[in-house]
Amino acid sequence: MARITASVYSSHIPAVGAAFDLGKTHEPYWQKVFSGYDFSKQWEKEQKPDVIFLVYNDHATAFSLSMIPTFAIMTGPEFQPADEGYGRRPVPPVIGHPELASHIASEVIQKDFDLTIVNEIDVDHGLTVPMTCMFGKVDAWPCKVIPFAVNVVQHPVPSGARCFALGQAIRAAIESYPEDINVQVWGTGGMSHQLQGPRAGLINRDWDNEFLDRLIDDPEGLSKMPNIDYVREAGSEGIELVMWLIARGAMADTRGGPKPKVAHRFYHVPASNTAVGHLILENA
Amino acid sequence: MSLDKEFKEIPGTIIFDAEQSRKGYWLNQFCMSLMKAENRERFKANERAYLDEWKMTEDQKQAVMARDLNAMMALGGNIYFLSKIGATDGKSFQQMAGSMTGMSEEAYRDMMINGGRSIEGNRRIGEHGDAQRTNKDK
Ligand SMILES: [Fe+2]
Secondary structure: OOOEEEEEOOOHHHHHHHHHHHHOHHHHHHHHHHHHHHHHHHHHHHHHOOOEEEEOOOOOOOOOOOOOOEEEEOOEEOOOEEEEEOOOOOOOOEEEOHHHHHHHHHHHOOOOOOOEEEEEOOEEEEHHHHHHHHHOOOOOOEEEEEEEEEEOOOOOOOOHHHHHHHHHHHHHHHHHHOOOEEEEEEEOOOOOOOOOOOOEOHHHHHHHHHHHHHHHHOHHHHHHHOOOHHHHHHHHHHHHHHHHHHHHHHOHHHHOOOOOOEEEEEEEEEEEEOOOOOOOEEEE | OOOOOHHHOOOOOOOOOOOHHOOHHHHHHHHOOOOOOHHHHHHHHHHHHHHOOOOOHHHHHHHHOOOHHHHHHHHHHHOHHHHHHHOOOOOOOHHHHHHHHOOHHHHHHHHOOOEEEEEOOOOOOOOOOOOOOOOOOO
16 A cells, blocks of 8 residues: 655745756855755655655646636646746656546545646646755656645635645545555645735744644644734745645644654745745654 | 635735735736746837736736836735746846835845844734835835
């Protein structure tokens, strides 16, 4: 049976992707950001996941106002990096896992999570920047990826509690897949940042760190935090952090299993307008 | 159930909800069109003529031509869509975000390097933080 071995959490800042693509990773400003992923790149080499279930959001790239799915699972075979107005990122195409993705869609829809199913889509920095942070420069990504997009652009966006419950359903679906494969679940976005208005540039270091603490130790309690708290405390774009609760809901302890091990934790301000947060939890 | 009214009580912030989305529909869809290189070229060659192809209000068109991001936000723009205008102009996200704060580019960058804007006094309208100006004040 398929196994979820770990969950990974990371910001997905476009400027980090640009810095990497332009070869600026050794500049002091960016070195401080990328150093937080040195451990992670080595760790991924040892973990050798077969598939990553990657939760991210589209930033007015593939979804405009003409279509706004709240939750969308990508069941297609291949996805190109998007041109977000600066040209496509020079990273490999993302290879999907249509069989597992369709299995997950089928299972969780029958558990009343009404997912949108997408077969053709270009994936933006929300997905490709964490891939770069975790795997560095590669000719081909070392594993398959199931992209899963959440609407965090137009309010109301899904609650932390709904995301957490969805993560639990995704876990059950993955574990009922008959092939013996190693699956990681990633949650991306955040941490505190606001990109608009006179309050732009907001960073809330204390709140971010408490979020990390609670994500590790009390995810169910954390999942009950209302969306207004994210926006007020972590900035209008900090609401992306609800997506981390999908990945956290997919860990074994949320259904009576042992607590996960904290393999890595990193926090740094700033990258561009944003606080960088990164966490790796391993299932025992 | 409408959105919690507390969302309207955060200073210096516009929440992109269904109402803003309706108001800004064509402004945002115009921005999406700038994802294509040929549209960027046509826009740059004659902004007014290109904008006139869209069902935008005159206020929205003026705000675009003035590159007034706070005005575009108030008229229903969403920052992820509006950023396509910045990309067309060769601006980074930090330059765009900073331009909405009334700070110089250098001052905004320094603020970020020094840990960003403080949350203190900036949680609710009527407190005493540095983000209490409304979006319409300059
Ligand atoms: Fe994002």
